[in-house]
Structures are given as structure tokens and as C-alpha cells.
Amino acid sequence: MKKYILLALTGILLFTSCDDFLDRTPKSDLxxxxxxxxxxxxxxxxxxxxxxxxxxxxxxxxxxxxxxxDNCDHTGYVNSVYYMNALTSERGEYNWQDLYSCIGRCNVAY
Incomplete structure (x- = not known):
């Protein structure tokens, strides 16, 4: 009897579909x-x-x-890296990724 119940449960599990689970619209993405x-x-x-x-x-x-x-003058040690042109791509605190993110948002909207 256990075999038949186990076989029936296995058959039910194998033949059920998960279309509803796979066809959901994403809530975190556009x-x-x-x-x-x-x-x-x-x-x-x-x-x-x-x-x-x-x-x-x-x-x-x-x-x-x-x-x-020479459009601005630095005041203090924090700005001396900028003032002395000591920025490199590895050391610079600012990169263009934020601006390209803004451009991407504008492209989606318009």
C-alpha cells in the first residue's frame, strides 16, 4: 500500500506544472x-x-x-590631491559611473 501511495504522490508531483510561478511580473525591475x-x-x-x-x-x-x-583655490589638506593634479583613475574619488547612470535613467524615461 505504501508503494501505491508513494507512486501516486510522485506522479502528482511530476505532472503538476509551475506556469503560474514562472510567469510572474518582476517587482524589483522595470x-x-x-x-x-x-x-x-x-x-x-x-x-x-x-x-x-x-x-x-x-x-x-x-x-x-x-x-x-586656476578657477578655484584649495583650502586644506583634503583638497590638495585635487589641487596638485594627483588624481589617477585608481585614486580619484570621482568617476563617470554616476553620470552615466543618470544618462541611462533619462534614456528609459524619454
Missing amino acids: APENYFRDKKDMTYWNAGIYSAFASALNEKLMYWSEVRS
Whole structure:
């Protein structure tokens, strides 16, 4: 009797499908079914673009560009790395990844 019950349970498990489990829309990623359904969603996305630009265009971008020329003057030890042009790709505190992230967000929205 145990064999028949075990065989029946195995058959039930083998023949059940998991279509419902595999066909779910992702909640953490953007999919065509779950983004920009109305104007409110677009407004929220634009707010995310602006906040990304605010974090990307912080004081480090000024250090990376303006302090290295004579347009600004450094004050203190922290800025001396920028002032002396001692930045390298390994040592620099600012890289372009944040700006390219902003560009990617704009490309999705528009």
C-alpha cells in the first residue's frame, strides 16, 4: 500500500506544472507591464532622475574639474590631491559611473 501511495504522490508531483510561478511580473525591475502606467508614475521617475543628478553633481565633480585649474583655490589638506593634479583613475574619488547612470535613467524615461 505504501508503494501505491508513494507512486501516486510522485506522479502528482511530476505532472503538476509551475506556469503560474514562472510567469510572474518582476517587482524589483522595470518590465513593460509595470511602469509608466499614468502621469504619476512618470512624475516619480523624473524625481528619481533629479535626485541621481543631485548626487552625481556634488562637490567632487567641482574638485575633479575646477580646482585642477586656476578657477578655484584649495583650502586644506583634503583638497590638495585635487589641487596638485594627483588624481589617477585608481585614486580619484570621482568617476563617470554616476553620470552615466543618470544618462541611462533619462534614456528609459524619454
